[in-house]
Amino acid sequence: MTPRDASSEKSPLLPTTAASSSKEPAVDVQKEFLGLSSIALQVSLATFARIALYSIDYAFLGHLGTTELAAASLASVWTTVPLLTVWSSMSAIVTLCGQAWGAGNAKLTGIWLQMGLTLVTVCTPALMLYYWFVEFGLRASTNDEEVVRLGIRFSRILMFSIWPNLVYVCLRLYFQAMGVMMPTTVVGTLSMVVSVAANYYFIYGAFGWTGLGFDGSALATVVASWFQPAALSWYCIIYRKMHLQAWGGWDFSEFTRERMTVFYNNSAPAAVNSLVTNVASSALSLIAAWLGADIIAANAIVSGFWRLLWALFWGFGSGTQIRVSNLLGANRPTAAKTLSMLGFGCTVVTVTLLALITLVFRADVFRLYTNDGDLLNVCVSVLPIFIVAFMVEATEMVFASILSAMGQVHITAWTSTLATWLVELPAAYVLAIVLKGGFAALWYSICLMEVLKLVVYAIVLRQIDFAEMAREAVKNMEVEDEKEEVNVAVAEGGTTALGANTGLPSPVPTTLLTPTGLVHQWNHVDDGVHPHQHHPVNGKEQS
Template sequence: MSSHSVHIEEAVRPEEDSEHADLTERTPLLNDLRSHESEHAHLTVAVIKTEMKALITLGWPVSLGYVVSMSILLAQIFTVGHLGTRELSSIALTGMFCNVSGYSIGIGMASALDTLCSQSHTGSKDPHALGKHLQRGIVVMFFLCFPIGILWWFAEEFLLLMGQQEEIAAMSGRFAKVALIGLFPYLINECLKRYLQAQGIMKAGMVVVSFAAVLNIFLQWLLVWSPLSLGVIGAPIATTIVNCTLPLLTAVYIKYVAGGSCWGGWDWKEALDMRQIWGFLKLGVPCVAMTCSEWWAFEVVALAAGWLGEAELAAQTIALTTCSLAYVIPLGLSIAASTRIGNALGAYATQTARAAALASVLVAACLAVVNCSLLLIVRNRWGWLWTADPAVVKLVAAILPFAALFQLSDAVGAAAAGILRGCGRPDLGAYINLGGYYVIGLPLGLTTAFKFGMGLTGLWLGLTVGLISVSTITLVIIWNMSWGKEAERARDRIAHERAMFEDETDRLQSSPTGPPPSYE
């Protein structure tokens, strides 16, 4: 992707080779990452094809896992929706509130592990570096849950301040308090997933969420529809129980299937190392800004759609859900790109990182064309799958062409965001998202929707223009990246932890009692 030449003698450093001379479980990965470094400096079609295959192999289990995870939310909506309109409105409002004030922040913060773990897995001498990053991630999530918990505990009061109806606000408040129980376990699982993904273990999340989805269906029936029913409150209780089981299932996978070798046991000194936690936060806060700026923009549009009328809100819900379904495949590619590029930069395989970046954009472009074409083909019939209201169906048909155009940039933008995370540059993504959505997209959408009377079409026009701006600027930045400099950034990022590991190893070796027993 870079416009700068990458010379092979610069890309493969002798000291890096000697550093990994001993055979370890990472040796096959390192050999794979460096397989392109002996090629000519200009990327070949064969190299790009190899990276495209690698990304697809890494990405498809993640995408399928996200599809299955969406079924957990849909099962809750389906269950509550058959109890009544007020109940459905309450659960939808709770979902929006919890997403904006909690899940988006936690998921964004956990994304720091996409950089830290993927680069450390190939660049650190410490075999347990990933486990230490995971521990610090869990500590950060624990303290992050306190401010989020306060917001969720007083959700009813916040929703009343936002002008929501008293009965709906009261019911949503009860739902949020139940959801609070599962918040910390859910965020722990987000950290565990990234710990595994950095090692290239992508199927774990798919396997775990598949078990959880089956459990969720059973619990939704048991707590809402069976003779033991708890009523409407049973639906969020079922989802909370599932969220609490997710980290337990993932931990079992790590212990008995794959991924356990990078875990060295819990170490309070490492987990509470403020210098390392500060480094985590320096990546995590921009990741939060990058994730939330996009997530919140869609919530603003949903709120604005509600001001237009019930039909517009229904059509917006259908269109947004459709785009969310279409996004899960590019999302898997995004995570695969961050893992592959992070691993490559950690191993100082600059040629592979550049090839993976280009390959991820090409695969995303192909996915975008497919998604766009499908939405254009079904635009006149799609609404009937969701509603019997002709007015809503007509609105859906009117905005799906914009949603189709949106897909072209959404898929490419997802790949670009994965590239930035792999490089450890979420700060760039945060600035670009804030400018694209809040300086261009939302002002344009709100102006065309309300001032020029374009309604819901105007809102989607603004979103589409904003995302096109975001993806275009991001691609220009990535195209001009110097991958050698990005590898040096990765090298500097893990240099401190490597030095600490070497010092500790020397101290233990010189100790009269010798080194401690192996963790194996």
Template structure:
């Protein structure tokens, strides 16, 4: 794949760069979503014009193969890494109720917050590495990776204060003294996992940009198998309890980081890794700004669903409402794994093709990803509707909880459909480098519109948990419509030009 990409930038620049050079810097300051008459000559390898149904289905099939080559392993990797914490939680429940509560609180509140923020910071690399790879600027990928390590390592050092003072923080938000103390001690033990996040997310984006997804899946699978065995051995057989949970979970994450790092420096990435360089310390502030925009964009989405659980806890019969809502969100989380895989795939495809000067291919990749995700979401939602009287029994024996889950199934099904489209559009935004704009869209749609509407429907109109969810789902719909409009209005020729300008601004060569 590298051999076919490397000549693209030089071929295009020889023809176009001289008379476009002054326009590129000016274009970078223009609003992304506005139309433009800017003339960009696409690369000769761009997708040909589609005339008729036959051409559409032929190109749809070709692009689907490219997307699923990336999305399949990405979904598997996400499931494996997600399962590390889930397996530890299962074994913690066998240790004791306090151990389970301490792990759950640390995993959801402390580690969950840090995971979302660090993942967002790392997603800046998704834009830069993807576009640089598409443009044939392979030598810049390693520089970007090292810059991201510096920034995320510094961020992890600051976030470690959250782990150190976790006990006091948990007491402040209303947790019991016993749970706060146990979770606080466990949080300190989990600080190595925080620094593993700082290593992992940049490497994941670095490898994704080069379509080296399969090696990530194999490493994640090996980590999951080892994690399961050693969790049983240390936590139950040897009786180490939460200490064993911390040791195994930290070791599993660092196993993933070391395996990926050894793969990267072994020479398998070619010119993408040329060793450590002092260039990594250049342009750090600009890199920090893009990273922060990415973090805000993703964190606003993570916190939005955390708020749903929080608000449900203040309803009448709160325990039943929270249990039912938790079941629905677990199902939603597992099913959206497919969308997250497609998110990663379309982000790589869009950034690669924009960097390579293929605006029509980038646009068509978005069309294929949205249609595929919509079909998958509709199928999953239909299955859920057809089994609405049966699947709640898999999670609870309480009749009230099962009844509420049954009542929530239609909104859950609708959420699955919407949340299979929204991450794909977010992936397009990341691939094109629109993180800052999408952060503002998220604030408006989620926190100015969605949450207030949910509170009004849930409390004022006395619709309970369904009202809260319907209101907040309205925010997701509004955000999806806004992203769809941005994508629809995008001038992809201009985006390809901006990608070329961005690569040179961040240290790429002509």
């Protein structure tokens, strides 16, 4: 995206009477379908690769035994909340570095990275201490002594993955703000290979060594966590020296009170949002833990499979959001409405096919995680309500994407938060614990919450005037570069810390999965508005 010149600054953002009265170009449905499918394919493949990476540990643990999988899953439930709170706060880096980079202040771009790296380094000892004493949380969750014992060991090994996890997110968002995204995609793909190899080697051994068994899985996560920042640093910093475009060297005197306040104001809301979301997700997992070790393990398997399915259909949700936002920004409300219906139709077709495949293969879809017959039966028993909840949630998410594209994020955020805390969690506790509904009751509560959200979003969308939304989009923001938005969606889809709890389905963090929102943030700083521009890295434009 090129900088805005003086003439463009003087041109009216709102269409003139003549322009607004002119007929909107006809919608080429076939072209829109091909464009939407292209975005969906890119986002889904990238997201699926990342989700698969986080499923590898559970797949290996499930084949070790139900108790081992339950212990690792329950330990992750307790360790995920503080880890992802700090992790999510680092979204300030992509905002602040993007602002500085867009304004041409390369040195400040590096300073924001330094502040992020310093903060995660300071937080790491406290997080490690929390991981070490996770026993208290485990004992409050289950009476199974073996699950508690293994969970303690798992979390104490996993604590050595905290710092590299947090450093990696800082580096990844720093380079993303500079428009450098392909290296992180490559590193993520290679991490899958490293994780599989490390899990097999440390669990089962090789060349005469018998391996470490259960402990090997946690150690494999640590190895993969260190591989990510090491590989990214080697390629981008040591080999390509991309950082030199926005790095003035370490200088703690640049950590002024004003800058620290700005960093706090940008990081704290994301941290609080993550805390609320992940506490809700973990609370649902803890309800599963009260039902027994087999339910803890089944929860890890079914929710892990759900996220794989989510990755496959989320491409259309993300693509719909990107295209609708850009069409509204181009003052094409009819095209935006058509694209919304097209995205909805594509999502329905995709999730229907996925549901049919799941029903046909039934227990076989869970064999990736375990061969235990009893555990497979528990998973299969919830398959009908699982599929209903999955299809309802997929529809709800594409509606939420359309609303987000219109800038109505406050509606989706409040609806999701209230539905989670006032409907899903109380219903899960009453149905599963009080009424002894078992594992299936958790999915009934999820389904109930998703139906409520779907109804709210449908009512809101029915009342929305697309023409008015287009005028608001033209008035309030620029038409963003679609390629850049797709790159952000591909870079961010499904990204989370290695070793984090997959939990049960929870609201999608809009901070990471709303590319338009991120790009729009880059244009604003506390002391004014700066033009958006790209800078070459090592003499080449990055996309």
